[in-house]
Amino acid sequence: MNARRSAPVRTALVWFRRDLRLTDNPALRHALEHAERVVPVYVHSPDDEHPWAPGAASRWWLHHSLTALDASLRKIGSRLVVQRGEASTVLRHCIRETGATLVCWNKLYEPAALKRDARIAAALDDDGVSVEQSNAALLFEPGTILNGQKLPYRVFTPFWRTAETQLSTLPVPSRAPRRLPRAPRGLSGIGIDDLALLPKIRWDDGLTQTWTPGEAGALKQLRQFSKHVASYPTGRDRPDRAETSRLSPHLHFGEIGPRQIVAALRHSNTAAAQAKGTDSYLRQIGWREFAHHLLFHFPETTDAPLDKRFAKQKWRRSASDLRAWQRGATGIPLVDAGMRELWRTGWMHNRIRMIAASVLTKNLQIHWLQGAQWFWETLVDADLANNTLGWQWVAGCGADAAPYYRIFNPVLQAKRFDPVRSYIRHWVPELARLPDRWIHQPWAAPEAVLQRAGVVFDKTYPRPVLDLGESRKRALQVYSQLR
Numbered sequence: 001m002n003a004r005r006s007a008p009v010r011t012a013l014v015w016f017r018r019d020l021r022l023t024d025n026p027a028l029r030h031a032l033e034h035a036e037r038v039v040p041v042y043v044h045s046p047d048d049e050h051p052w053a054p055g056a057a058s059r060w061w062l063h064h065s066l067t068a069l070d071a072s073l074r075k076i077g078s079r080l081v082v083q084r085g086e087a088s089t090v091l092r093h094c095i096r097e098t099g100a101t102l103v104c105w106n107k108l109y110e111p112a113a114l115k116r117d118a119r120i121a122a123a124l125d126d127d128g129v130s131v132e133q134s135n136a137a138l139l140f141e142p143g144t145i146l147n148g149q150k151l152p153y154r155v156f157t158p159f160w161r162t163a164e165t166q167l168s169t170l171p172v173p174s175r176a177p178r179r180l181p182r183a184p185r186g187l188s189g190i191g192i193d194d195l196a197l198l199p200k201i202r203w204d205d206g207l208t209q210t211w212t213p214g215e216a217g218a219l220k221q222l223r224q225f226s227k228h229v230a231s232y233p234t235g236r237d238r239p240d241r242a243e244t245s246r247l248s249p250h251l252h253f254g255e256i257g258p259r260q261i262v263a264a265l266r267h268s269n270t271a272a273a274q275a276k277g278t279d280s281y282l283r284q285i286g287w288r289e290f291a292h293h294l295l296f297h298f299p300e301t302t303d304a305p306l307d308k309r310f311a312k313q314k315w316r317r318s319a320s321d322l323r324a325w326q327r328g329a330t331g332i333p334l335v336d337a338g339m340r341e342l343w344r345t346g347w348m349h350n351r352i353r354m355i356a357a358s359v360l361t362k363n364l365q366i367h368w369l370q371g372a373q374w375f376w377e378t379l380v381d382a383d384l385a386n387n388t389l390g391w392q393w394v395a396g397c398g399a400d401a402a403p404y405y406r407i408f409n410p411v412l413q414a415k416r417f418d419p420v421r422s423y424i425r426h427w428v429p430e431l432a433r434l435p436d437r438w439i440h441q442p443w444a445a446p447e448a449v450l451q452r453a454g455v456v457f458d459k460t461y462p463r464p465v466l467d468l469g470e471s472r473k474r475a476l477q478v479y480s481q482l483r
């Protein structure tokens with residue numbers, strides 16, 4: 001906020017970024033409270049986010065989310081002005097065109113965005129334009145949840161214990177405006193289609209069938225999830241059942257904010273089982289919060305390990321193994337199921353993310369960044385903070401990381417978390433006729449069983465790219481040298 005804010009404002013720009021919603025949008029609310037005219041603007045500037053500009057699946061989501069936001073704005077009398085280019089140049093152009101004296105935005109906390117926004121805020125201030133920056137993405141501003149020594153937490157449980165006590169102090173989410181002043185005519189801008197966010201070769205059928213990007217889709221998803229939150233603590237580890245909220249892409253694009261989720265779940269779920277489910281669920285929202293706070297404090301971790309002992313780790317390079325992993329052709333059914341789910345739907349269940357990442361980084365000894373980059377390209381919820389935390393956690397080099405000796409065994413994990421093997425059968429149909437006893441480890445099945453099920457190695461389904469037992473031993477050796 002700056003001092004000139006108190007002067008009467010005729011026109012304000014609301015710079016939408018990853019807060020693509022009308023409900024509980026503090027930047028929009030501030031503009032409405034302080035200006036006669038409000039111009040909603042979106043500036044597509046992927047170069048500003050280099051090297052983590054949105055991947056293909058994120059671009060698909062963004063296209064549909066912007067379309068949904070524009071439709072919502074039109075329903076209440078306005079529209080989204082879409083522009084492309086370096087953000088500060090474009091914003092200054094919009095300011096000249098509209099005569100705006102106030103620009104409002106909701107903060108992003110990734111390293112590149114923080115630097116860019118600070119630069120833009122200073123430049124606008126020099127131009128005599130007021131800037132209002134708000135928090136819509138997180139429960140608490142990074143830097144406000146600190147330990148006794150005023151340092152950032154590096155372990156989740158004490159972080160969340162501190163944060164949880166402050167949940168009751170969160171502001172009540174604000175309602176969506178019913179009406180917006182009409183955006184001035186004749187403003188320059190381009191169509192959402194002109195951003196060319198959709199793939200040229202249409203591989204996005206699975207995404208279209210799975211998701212409804214946009215604020216309405218997010219709110220509907222939350223309402224549905226809220227009805228069965230009581231079963232979340234027991235169901236959340238089951239990839240074969242739709243027990244988790246699947247709100248991750250909606251949260252990433254800010255179609256819903258975490259404060260809305262806290263308010264909605266705490267308000268409607270007062271019975272004991274629901275309250276337990278809500279606590280367990282909010283703990284996961286806490287992990288998201290932890291990831292963002294960590295990235296704020298340790299911006300170098302997007303490509304360097306938080307635990308510096310791991311900086312000297314030697315990784316294997318194998319283009320063919322990496323490709324087999326990416327394509328869901330490792331010959332390890334649970335991993336292949338997950339990687340195919342990711343390719344088809346842009347999403348993968350958390351437990352399978354952990355298992356697939358463990359196989360890549362520990363059994364195959366391929367650098368976690370290679371996995372993080374593939375997820376970045378293919379996940380609709382690709383999120384720099386969560387992805388960095390997830391990969392470093394599995395690789396053992398991050399905050400509160402899985403200990404180095406924790407190497408997921410995909411066979412045991414399949415027995416435990418896909419008990420009737422329906423997840424594997426769905427995503428790896430070429431193994432569907434194998435009996436439960438063998439489907440998660442076809443390499444161990446007797447020849448006659450394979451024949452009856454129509455499985456021919458390297459013809460209908462690949463032989464495993466590694467021996468799980470041997471590769472586990474190798475990984476343990478590598479990690480013990482790093483200690």
Ligand SMILES: Cc1cc2nc3c(=O)[nH]c(=O)nc-3n(C[C@H](O)[C@H](O)[C@H](O)COP(=O)(O)OP(=O)(O)OC[C@H]3O[C@@H](n4cnc5c(N)ncnc54)[C@H](O)[C@@H]3O)c2cc1C
Nearest residue numbers: 244245246247248284285287288350381382383386387390
């Ligand atoms: C290797 C790896 C990479 C990951 N990459 C991403 C990513 O790019 N984007 C992403 O949003 N999540 C990522 N996660 C975390 C997690 O897998 C997803 O958030 C979750 O699967 C999303 O599904 P959901 O919305 O149904 O989750 P729910 O179980 O319903 O959880 C609710 C919300 O809490 C947050 N959350 C849940 N688990 C975590 C977690 N472990 N870390 C941080 N936030 C969490 C998410 O915002 C999620 O939407 C990754 C995890 C791993 C192990």
